[in-house]
Each structure stands twice: as structure tokens, then as C-alpha cells.
Amino acid sequence: MPLTRSLYNMALRLTRRPQDAADLVQETFLRAYRTFPNFTPGTNAKAWLFTILYSIFVNAYRRKEREPEMASIEDLEERFQRSIPVQDLNAHLQILGNLNIDWKGSEIQRELERLPESFRAAVLLVDVEDLSYEEAAAALGCPVGTLRSRLFRGRRILAVGLQEYACKLGYVRR
Amino acid sequence: MNMADGQHPREALQELLDGRLDAQASGDVVAHIASCSSCAGEIEILRWTRSTVASAFAAGPVPESLERSLRDALDREAHAAPLERVPWLTRARRPALAVAVLTFVILAVGIVFMSRRGDVPARVARDYLAYRTGAIDLDLKTADVVEMERFFARKGTGFQSRVLDLGMMGHRLVGGRVHRIRSVQSVLFVYAGPAGQVLVCQMYKGSVTDLPAAQEIRPNDGIEFHVYARAGTTLVFWQEGAVVCVLAGDGALEDVLKLAFTKAMKV
Numbered sequence: 001m002p003l004t005r006s007l008y009n010m011a012l013r014l015t016r017r018p019q020d021a022a023d024l025v026q027e028t029f030l031r032a033y034r035t036f037p038n039f040t041p042g043t044n045a046k047a048w049l050f051t052i053l054y055s056i057f058v059n060a061y062r063r064k065e066r067e068p069e070m071a072s073i074e075d076l077e078e079r080f081q082r083s084i085p086v087q088d089l090n091a092h093l094q095i096l097g098n099l100n101i102d103w104k105g106s107e108i109q110r111e112l113e114r115l116p117e118s119f120r121a122a123v124l125l126v127d128v129e130d131l132s133y134e135e136a137a138a139a140l141g142c143p144v145g146t147l148r149s150r151l152f153r154g155r156r157i158l159a160v161g162l163q164e165y166a167c168k169l170g171y172v173r174r
Numbered sequence: 175m176n177m178a179d180g181q182h183p184r185e186a187l188q189e190l191l192d193g194r195l196d197a198q199a200s201g202d203v204v205a206h207i208a209s210c211s212s213c214a215g216e217i218e219i220l221r222w223t224r225s226t227v228a229s230a231f232a233a234g235p236v237p238e239s240l241e242r243s244l245r246d247a248l249d250r251e252a253h254a255a256p257l258e259r260v261p262w263l264t265r266a267r268r269p270a271l272a273v274a275v276l277t278f279v280i281l282a283v284g285i286v287f288m289s290r291r292g293d294v295p296a297r298v299a300r301d302y303l304a305y306r307t308g309a310i311d312l313d314l315k316t317a318d319v320v321e322m323e324r325f326f327a328r329k330g331t332g333f334q335s336r337v338l339d340l341g342m343m344g345h346r347l348v349g350g351r352v353h354r355i356r357s358v359q360s361v362l363f364v365y366a367g368p369a370g371q372v373l374v375c376q377m378y379k380g381s382v383t384d385l386p387a388a389q390e391i392r393p394n395d396g397i398e399f400h401v402y403a404r405a406g407t408t409l410v411f412w413q414e415g416a417v418v419c420v421l422a423g424d425g426a427l428e429d430v431l432k433l434a435f436t437k438a439m440k441v
Contacts, residue, residue: 026243
């Protein structure tokens with residue numbers, strides 16, 4: 001089936017559990033099948049499927065999802081505000097970039113998982129799935145301005161998290 | 175975009191990076207960045223984070239059982255549910271339902287392909303504008319085509335990139351980067367012309383048959399060149415074996431075509 005990899009990837013990042021992710025993808029395709037007449041030819045089928053997936057996630061999965069280590073918006077805003085000066089952060093990230101670290105399964109994964117789901121979904125839809133702001137906003141059911149703000153903060157918080165990781169590893173000093 | 179009040183245009187930096195600003199707004203933000211070290215650092219952070227996120231969270235393999243269970247579920251949906259809900263739907267009509275499921279799958283595949291096809295030239299034009307406005311940078315700056323090819327080979331792009339020396343056409347290599355066109359990895363390299371023209375070339379694994387209908391197809395020396403115009407940018411695509419090449423420029427169509435003719439190689 002087309003886009004299964006992308007949908008499963010997104011579902012796994014949202015639910016954090018492979019079985020839940022598989023169920024979510026299956027339900028997405030079934031819903032798409034049932035509502036196929038509602039799809040407007042010429043629009044982005046990928047965005048349409050993500051809209052269905054996120055809607056099912058919000059209504060059926062989010063309530064039962066365990067989020068023990070989820071950072072609160074307030075905590076993140078505080079981290080965002082007291083984050084390292086831009087020049088230092090930029091220099092530190094350049095050092096990290098030059099180390100050719102394979103980030104898969106590492107600190108950035110944990111940083112992403114700690115992001116509030118709405119920030120996480122915005123980053124994943126735009127940066128990983130390459131949806132436009134408008135498509136991502138439609139999928140998440142929010143205005144484009146909200147999507148823009150979540151994306152900006154999500155990216156910035158991830159950057160701060162990576163910088164803290166660099167400090168922890170001793171690559172850079174505060 | 176008004177930046178006269180001394181505010182840092184934080185979210186506009188992101189919009190520049192994502193290629194969402196028009197030429198006027200891009201120019202304003204780029205001018206601000208040139209005089210503001212804080213914003214220059216900020217956009218580098220966003221760029222680095224975006225690219226790290228894209229590679230760290232790219233889709234991995236799907237469990238083998240999932241594809242099978244999807245087809246089974248769709249099959250059950252078509253057969254069982256309607257029979258329970260709609261009394262007049264007899265066994266005799268089940269083949270028609272199987273056809274309906276198959277049609278859905280084919281239509282879904284077709285629509286996805288159409289969506290992808292429709293986006294590529296616009297995406298390449300966005301990349302061109304993003305480079306011109308400073309929203310994307312080069313991983314390696316060099317005028318040496320061999321060094322550039324070695325750089326791409328080290329990065330393991332999965333295909334043989336071919337960076338041609340266009341010096342005899344008055345264009346010198348500026349540098350390049352490993353890039354993406356939507357979710358497909360590409361190599362992107364830039365040439366500077368004698369009068370300040372900028373040409374951005376990209377190569378990626380794919381087929382020109384996946385592109386939308388071209389505005390013009392120009393054959394030359396046994397190769398078909400697919401021509402598009404998007405957002406003031408001329409785009410010329412052609413096929414080299416398993417790789418699609420595209421040359422993007424804001425000069426006259428014939429000038430971009432002439433360079434494409436020079437660079438293209440029959441494989």
C-alpha cells in the first residue's frame with residue numbers, strides 16, 4: 001500500500017508502541033476506504049491520509065496513551081527562554097554536526113518524545129514528511145499560524161536539547 | 175515585512191528557511207540577517223536542527239505483517255461489513271466488492287503518484303529560491319569538480335553523481351550539498367555564470383515519467399529535455415540511467431537549455 005512507511009513512522013512516533021502504530025495505520029486505511037468519495041482529486045493524498053491518522057490518534061489513542069516523561073509546555077517554554085545564547089548554541093551545534101553522530105536511537109529521539117504531542121506532530125509532518133504548513137495545519141486541525149509557532153518552538157527546543165546533550169558528553173562546555 | 179522596530183524576526187527566519195517567503199520578504203529578511211549576528215546564528219540553528227530531524231526520524235522499515243494485515247482488513251471491510259449492513263448485497267456481488275477494493279488501492283496509488291509528480295518541479299524551484307536567498311547553504315564550497323564528486327561519494331548517496339566542469343561555458347562550480355527533494359535524497363550543486371547568473375543542478379534516483387506533463391519537451395542528441403517554469407525559475411529535467419537530473423536557473427530558457435545540453439550525457 002502506498003505511504004505505509006510514512007504513516008507507520010508517524011504512528012510509531014505518536015503512539016510509541018509498534019502494535020498501536022500498526023493498528024492506527026490499519027484503521028487509517030480503513031477510514032480512507034470508507035470515506036474515499038470525500039477525497040478531492042488533485043489535492044495531496046499524503047496530507048489527507050495524515051489528517052485521518054491524526055484524527056483517529058486524537059480520538060482513540062491519545063486518551064489511553066501513557067506519557068510519563070512528557071515535558072509540560074511551561075517547562076519547555078522556560079527552557080526555551082533560558083536557553084543558551086544563540087552564538088554559543090550555533091557554535092556547539094556545528095561541533096556536533098562535524099562529529100557525524102548517527103542520531104537514530106539516541107538523545108534526539110528522547111528529546112522528540114519529550115515534546116508535547118502537538119509540537120512533535122508539527123515537526124514530524126513538516127521536517128520528516130515534507131508537508132507544507134497548510135497541509136500540516138489541516139492534518140492537525142489548527143490554524144497555520146499555530147502550526148508555524150509550534151514548529152518554531154519544537155525545532156528550537158530540540159536544538160537546545162541537543163546542545164545539552166553535547167555538554168553532557170563533554171564535547172562543549174557551558 | 176517590517177523590521178524597522180528593531181525586533182528579531184524569529185519566525186520569519188523559519189519561513190525563509192522553509193522557502194515560504196516571496197522575493198520581497200526574503201530580501202528583507204536576508205538583509206536583516208546580514209546585519210544581525212543573533213538572527214544569523216538563529217537561522218543556522220534552525221537549519222541544522224531541521225536537517226538532523228529529517229535524517230534521524232526518516233521512515234524505517236514496516237513490519238512484514240502490516241502490509242498483509244492491511245490487505246486482509248480491506249478485504250474484510252469490503253466483504254463482511256456491507257453484507258451485514260445491506261441485505262440486498264448477495265454473495266453474487268462479492269466479486270464486484272473485490273474489484274472495488276482493488277480499485278481503491280489502484281486509485282490511492284495513482285493519486286499518491288500524481289501528488290508526488292505535481293510537486294517536484296515546484297519543489298526544485300523552491301530549492302533554487304532558497305539557495306538564492308541564503309535559506310540553504312552548501313556543505314562544501316569548492317570549484318573543483320573532482321573534489322565535489324568525491325564529497326558526494328563519501329556521503330553515500332546511493333548513485334553515481336556527475337559534476338560536470340562547465341568552465342568552457344563560462345560557469346564555475348561554487349559547491350554543493352547533499353539535499354532532499356521531498357523525501358528523496360538528492361545531490362545539489364551550484365554554478366556561477368560570468369554575469370552573476372546562478373544555476374542549481376540536482377540529481378536524484380527516479381524517473382522523468384513521474385513528473386507532471388512538461389510545458390515543452392525538447393529533444394537533443396537522443397535525450398528528451400522536459401521544460402517547466404515555476405515561480406520565475408526555468409527548470410530542465412532529463413534522465414541519465416536511473417538518475418533524474420534537473421538544472422534550475424532564472425535566466426532565459428535557451429540559456430538554461432544550452433547548459434543542460436552540455437551537461438547531459440546519454441546513459
